[in-house]
Amino acid sequence: MNTTIGLIDNEKNIERASSILNAGGLVAFPTETVYGLGGDGLNTLAASKIYSAKGRPSDNPLIIHIANIDSCYLLAKNISEPARALMEAFWPGPLTIVLQKRGIVPPETTGGLETVALRMPSHPGALELIRRSGIYIAAPSANLSGRPSPTTAQHVLEDMNGRIDMILDGGPVGIGIESTIIDMTSELPTILRPGFITKSMLEDIIGPVEIDIALLSSNELIKPKAPGMKYTHYAPKGELTIVDGFDNSFVINKINQLVKAKQEQGQKVAILTTGQNSSFYLCDNIIKLGNDTKGETIAAKLYSGLRLCDELEIDFIYSEAFNEGELGNAIMNRLVKAAGHRVLNV
Ligand code: TXA
Numbered sequence: 001m002n003t004t005i006g007l008i009d010n011e012k013n014i015e016r017a018s019s020i021l022n023a024g025g026l027v028a029f030p031t032e033t034v035y036g037l038g039g040d041g042l043n044t045l046a047a048s049k050i051y052s053a054k055g056r057p058s059d060n061p062l063i064i065h066i067a068n069i070d071s072c073y074l075l076a077k078n079i080s081e082p083a084r085a086l087m088e089a090f091w092p093g094p095l096t097i098v099l100q101k102r103g104i105v106p107p108e109t110t111g112g113l114e115t116v117a118l119r120m121p122s123h124p125g126a127l128e129l130i131r132r133s134g135i136y137i138a139a140p141s142a143n144l145s146g147r148p149s150p151t152t153a154q155h156v157l158e159d160m161n162g163r164i165d166m167i168l169d170g171g172p173v174g175i176g177i178e179s180t181i182i183d184m185t186s187e188l189p190t191i192l193r194p195g196f197i198t199k200s201m202l203e204d205i206i207g208p209v210e211i212d213i214a215l216l217s218s219n220e221l222i223k224p225k226a227p228g229m230k231y232t233h234y235a236p237k238g239e240l241t242i243v244d245g246f247d248n249s250f251v252i253n254k255i256n257q258l259v260k261a262k263q264e265q266g267q268k269v270a271i272l273t274t275g276q277n278s279s280f281y282l283c284d285n286i287i288k289l290g291n292d293t294k295g296e297t298i299a300a301k302l303y304s305g306l307r308l309c310d311e312l313e314i315d316f317i318y319s320e321a322f323n324e325g326e327l328g329n330a331i332m333n334r335l336v337k338a339a340g341h342r343v344l345n346v
């Protein structure tokens with residue numbers, strides 16, 4: 001298959017992408033969080049194409065992307081007042097809401113579950129594509145299963161060239177980590193995946209919200225409620241270790257020690273750091289994630305930093321912990337997984 005690329009802010013490309021989706025083909029497109037790999041969510045064949053393009057286990061359900069709140073009522077049922085309040089507060093935007101599905105949504109899209117995950121992205125190009133195609137677009141992140149989510153069209157091409165029909169290029173995404181997922185079918189609303197929309201932002205609208213306990217534990221026997229959260233995601237090829245500590249200088253010293261030891265063994269080493277700390281390190285590959293300790297800038301660069309480590313064929317990666325603020329939870333959720341839970345406390 002020949003994968004074509006076109007800029008998303010071009011009428012003709014949106015038109016082409018719409019025809020592809022209507023014919024059951026696959027189109028990758030930017031959202032405000034990460035690039036998605038889109039197909040017709042109500043077409044079982046398109047859904048199965050998505051799974052095979054990604055190499056994704058078929059028990060891992062897809063998020064359906066919509067362009068207006070009314071669509072929810074066609075795809076889902078028993079939508080509660082609080083669920084509706086969340087839609088009105090955060091859509092369009094980086095929040096995915098899990099609801100009870102209607103029969104129109106095939107089990108192929110929901111991994112056999114009786115629930116469906118819905119999201120209205122805020123990226124204008126993504127919204128335009130949904131509207132123009134008239135399709136409810138099922139879209140996982142547009143990476144090969146197990147690789148970091150793509151935050152540029154170039155990342156998508158690396159993973160998907162020859163596997164999908166088209167990539168719509170909208171430049172680097174704004175947020176950089178996947179949407180927050182909240183389950184509104186459980187007794188207490190439950191966060192299944194942390195993201196840019198934080199617990200307290202949700203609680204401001206609907207009161208108490210739980211966090212899936214599997215997210216807070218490294219015990220692999222506790223299964224997360226979002227099937228996708230159980231897989232080792234985002235993993236770079238090199239061995240990643242996070243060094244955490246209250247005292248910044250302890251962290252820097254420890255990382256410098258670890259780097260020195262590996263470099264002496266002839267290994268290729270990289271450090272993931274904030275711009276602020278970067279000048280304190282001695283290492284051939286210092287990858288700056290943002291200019292300060294602000295979560296927003298770190299989230300935006302996290303996945304491209306992990307991908308860069310692969311490109312440079314790094315053997316060992318040492319990262320600072322980026323705990324600061326509420327967005328820190330979402331960032332550390334991804335980073336700790338990428339590190340296979342290898343965290344050193346100093
Ligand atoms: O920001 C995002 O959400 C991006 C962009 C493209 O929209 N999409 C994304 O999709 O991250 P994906 O497939 O990479 O992750 C979807 C997650 C998986 O962990 C999956 O298990 C969970 O959502 N999920 C989907 N449907 C679900 C359901 N009915 N119940 C529980 N979890 C669900």
Ligand code: MG
Pocket residue numbers: 140141149
């Ligand atoms: Mg994904």
